[in-house]
Amino acid sequence: xxxxxxxxxxxxxxxARALGFHRQDEPVFGPLDFRLAAGELMLIEGDNGSGxxxxxRILTGLLRPEEGELLWRGEPLTWxxxxxxxxxxxxxxxxxxxxxxxxxxxxxxxxxxxxxxSDIDGALRQVGLTGYEDEPxxxxxxxxxxxxxxxxxxxxxxxxxxxxxxYANLDRSGIELVDAxxxxxxxxxxxxxxxSHGAVQFHGGEPQRIRLHA
Amino acid sequence: MLDTRRPGLVHACMAVLRRxxxxxxxxxxxxxxxxxxxxxxxxxxxxxxxxxxxxxxRIAGGAVLVTVLLAMLLALDAMFRSDIEDGxxxxxxxxxxxxxxxMGMKILAHWLAxxxxxxxIAPLLAGMLHLPGAVMPVLLAALLLATPLLSLLxxxxxxxxxxxxxxxxxxxxxxxxxxxxxxxxxxxxxxxxQEGLPWIAPIAWLGAALVxxxxxxxxxxxxxxxxxxxx
Amino acid sequence: MNAxxxxxxxxxxxxxxxxxxxxxxxxxxxLIDWLAPQFRRRRLLRELRARMARQGARKERASSxxxxxxxxxxxxxxxx
Amino acid sequence: MANWIPLWLHKLSSPxxxxxxxxxxxxWAIALAVLLGLVALYGGLVLAPPDYQQGDxxxxxxxxxxxxWMSLFIxxxxxxxxxxxxxxxxxxxxxxxxxSAPIGAAFTFITLxxxxxxxxxxxxxxxxxxxxxxxxLVLLFLYLGVIALYHSFEDRRQGAxxxxxxxxxxxxxxxxxxxxxxxxxxxxxxxxxxLLGPSTIAPGMVWPLLTMMVATKLYYVASLCSRARADLLxxxxxxxxxxQIAENEVRG
Numbered sequence: 042x043x044x045x046x047x048x049x050x051x052x053x054x055x056x057a058r059a060l061g062f063h064r065q066d067e068p069v070f071g072p073l074d075f076r077l078a079a080g081e082l083m084l085i086e087g088d089n090g091s092g093x094x095x096x097x098r099i100l101t102g103l104l105r106p107e108e109g110e111l112l113w114r115g116e117p118l119t120w121x122x123x124x125x126x127x128x129x130x131x132x133x134x135x136x137x138x139x140x141x142x143x144x145x146x147x148x149x150x151x152x153x154x155x156x157x158x159s160d161i162d163g164a165l166r167q168v169g170l171t172g173y174e175d176e177p178x179x180x181x182x183x184x185x186x187x188x189x190x191x192x193x194x195x196x197x198x199x200x201x202x203x204x205x206x207x208y209a210n211l212d213r214s215g216i217e218l219v220d221a222x223x224x225x226x227x228x229x230x231x232x233x234x235x236x237s238h239g240a241v242q243f244h245g246g247e248p249q250r251i252r253l254h255a
Numbered sequence: 256m257l258d259t260r261r262p263g264l265v266h267a268c269m270a271v272l273r274r275x276x277x278x279x280x281x282x283x284x285x286x287x288x289x290x291x292x293x294x295x296x297x298x299x300x301x302x303x304x305x306x307x308x309x310x311x312x313r314i315a316g317g318a319v320l321v322t323v324l325l326a327m328l329l330a331l332d333a334m335f336r337s338d339i340e341d342g343x344x345x346x347x348x349x350x351x352x353x354x355x356x357x358m359g360m361k362i363l364a365h366w367l368a369x370x371x372x373x374x375x376i377a378p379l380l381a382g383m384l385h386l387p388g389a390v391m392p393v394l395l396a397a398l399l400l401a402t403p404l405l406s407l408l409x410x411x412x413x414x415x416x417x418x419x420x421x422x423x424x425x426x427x428x429x430x431x432x433x434x435x436x437x438x439x440x441x442x443x444x445x446x447x448x449q450e451g452l453p454w455i456a457p458i459a460w461l462g463a464a465l466v467x468x469x470x471x472x473x474x475x476x477x478x479x480x481x482x483x484x485x486x
Numbered sequence: 487m488n489a490x491x492x493x494x495x496x497x498x499x500x501x502x503x504x505x506x507x508x509x510x511x512x513x514x515x516x517l518i519d520w521l522a523p524q525f526r527r528r529r530l531l532r533e534l535r536a537r538m539a540r541q542g543a544r545k546e547r548a549s550s551x552x553x554x555x556x557x558x559x560x561x562x563x564x565x566x
Numbered sequence: 567m568a569n570w571i572p573l574w575l576h577k578l579s580s581p582x583x584x585x586x587x588x589x590x591x592x593x594w595a596i597a598l599a600v601l602l603g604l605v606a607l608y609g610g611l612v613l614a615p616p617d618y619q620q621g622d623x624x625x626x627x628x629x630x631x632x633x634x635w636m637s638l639f640i641x642x643x644x645x646x647x648x649x650x651x652x653x654x655x656x657x658x659x660x661x662x663x664x665x666s667a668p669i670g671a672a673f674t675f676i677t678l679x680x681x682x683x684x685x686x687x688x689x690x691x692x693x694x695x696x697x698x699x700x701x702x703l704v705l706l707f708l709y710l711g712v713i714a715l716y717h718s719f720e721d722r723r724q725g726a727x728x729x730x731x732x733x734x735x736x737x738x739x740x741x742x743x744x745x746x747x748x749x750x751x752x753x754x755x756x757x758x759x760x761l762l763g764p765s766t767i768a769p770g771m772v773w774p775l776l777t778m779m780v781a782t783k784l785y786y787v788a789s790l791c792s793r794a795r796a797d798l799l800x801x802x803x804x805x806x807x808x809x810q811i812a813e814n815e816v817r818g
Contacts, residue, residue, distance in 0.1 A: 421718075439750045
């Protein structure tokens with residue numbers, strides 16, 4: 042991976058001002074303020090039903106915020122302005138069960154392109170799926186499916202990662218893999234938002250933390 | 256900015272098309288179901304109306320047309336269903352590609368996988384009902400124009416129901432008003448051909464409608480998807 | 487209006503079978519259309535009152551110390 | 567400048583304000599509608615002379631024609647509201663569009679039934695695939711599709727916006743259907759029946775007809791207010807003003 046040229050340090054990648062969301066007039070999460078600059082990691086913590094996934098969907102631009110403002114590189118965030126620069130890993134992994142990991146990733150590359158010096162086999166090797174490249178995804182375990190989705194992070198040239206519960210379904214080595222991926226991404230000047238309902242260990246410096254309340 | 260290789264439009268379109276066609280091929284059993292359905296429905300007509308060939312010949316064109324459209328309706332629901340369930344539709348919406356074009360490709364893939372087999376067996380269906388051989392080319396022309404129109408219109412409606420859980424009957428209810436003109440012109444061409452009248456006009460109308468739909472329907476489909484999933 | 491003219495009015499020149507059902511449908515459909523939202527409104531308010539009562543009860547329970555509930559109970563799970 | 571008009575509109579589009587406004591408007595609209603309706607019925611059923619060509623069954627037009635007119639008019643209102651709802655995302659526009667759909671469906675249904683009752687003698691059959699009747703039937707399906715789509719969503723607002731999109735598609739569709747059915751009828755050289763024949767309408771028939779048209783419009787306003795009020799209560803059930811209404815009604 043190559044170094045990124047820095048955006049002006051004054052405009053953060055993503056900024057939320059008094060962001061809020063209601064569903065059927067019940068508040069899902071309250072007014073939120075945060076700034077996320079390149080090279081930063083933010084953890085969003087909260088129990089089930091605290092609105093973590095809703096927040097994530099708003100940050101992808103799929104869902105409109107009802108209150109407050111959301112800025113992407115200093116301008117209001119719309120799905121077409123941030124598309125391609127954001128990669129989202131949600132509860133549904135977006136993998137086709139009938140296709141192999143290699144075919145799934147080939148589709149991803151077809152849409153998003155890929156980082157220089159990254160390729161499918163290398164990414165699959167990095168997430169520890171060597172030997173499973175041509176197995177249909179439906180035959181993989183839940184943790185292995187998650188790893189295929191993680192391989193997408195290595196390929197897609199995105200500045201911001203939005204990871205919704207990336208540790209779910211993963212074993213000890215899988216959790217370490219996610220941490221390593223995050224650290225490498227941050228070290229290369231990327232930014233990431235990670236939700237989790239539990240404690241997260243992160244070794245590359247102290248991340249920002251936001252706590253959502255149910 | 257990251258030093259990247261962003262794919263061109265053609266590349267992205269081919270990626271969508273290739274994936275959807277691969278998926279359809281892997282599940283080719285499902286692909287045959289509408290064909291089987293059309294065969295069964297067509298073979299019911301003679302049982303219901305009697306085997307008298309003059310009567311069958313009179314209804315053959317319309318019956319084949321309606322059967323094919325119903326068979327397509329059967330498969331319509333599945334157009335984006337699995338993509339919504341496994342999250343790949345979200346990934347598609349977040350890709351740095353024009354969503355309308357990607358939706359157009361998905362609709363094209365769906366048409367190739369469901370309507371094309373139906374068109375291939377349409378002469379067989381028509382033969383079962385004693386459609387005169389001279390009308391066969393008109394039937395094929397009408398189907399080649401009417402089925403993509405239905406796929407495109409159906410694509411918009413399926414996108415609208417993307418946020419709901421069940422959509423089978425709802426789709427039929429929503430599609431009926433939209434497919435009335437399509438059925439009228441397609442069947443009109445057949446009827447005219449069977450009576451030895453000029454049938455170019457309705458076929459031309461269908462063609463014009465198809466051109467319009469090819470341009471507008473993917474845009475409407477993308478807009479509908481954004482509205483339906485915005486929650 | 488005497489009885490005979492009323493009778494001829496009701497007969498509608500022999501087309502009573504068509505005219506009166508038409509008017510009947512008109513009024514019945516509109517009556518249903520008129521009443522449905524009123525019932526719905528009443529039902530909505532009744533449900534809302536029940537929900538408010540439930541929420542009030544939950545708040546009371548939360549303010550009184552209970553050995554079963556932790557301190558986080560005050561917020562309560564969100565209603566769907 | 568006439569700056570107060572948009573300001574007034576903006577204020578009116580706030581749900582509690584509209585709720586109160588609709589509450590005031592509703593009784594007046596329905597009272598006037600009933601009054602005018604009764605006058606029109608008296609004029610149409612009693613005063614208007616029997617048609618010299620047809621018998622007394624022509625008197626169905628006093629409800630059939632206003633209903634047919636309303637079925638299209640309400641679809642137009644729904645389309646405009648749907649457009650506003652989609653472009654400016656105004657909650658009240660969503661409510662108006664979705665509240666209009668059942669009323670429009672009711673009038674479309676009335677149009678079909680009364681038209682068919684009238685047609686029995688005129689054409690000797692309950693149903694004919696004439697362009698107007700077919701378009702009206704398609705219109706009914708469009709209304710039903712909008713209603714069904716709206717109710718298939720768990721989230722009301724999302725359902726309203728999605729159904730609004732369908733309503734807009736329908737606006738494009740209605741003329742196309744009409745055109746295609748007209749073409750279809752010329753092809754099959756079937757029944758070419760004029761619903762309102764060239765027979766000149768006596769002036770005694772015109773004023774009840776027009777009065778009934780006004781009455782149905784007023785009824786629509788009243789029913790729309792009713793439905794919009796209920797919908798607003800459901801949509802805003804978390805807000806204080808709705809809770810206050812709920813508390814006040816239990817006392818009253």
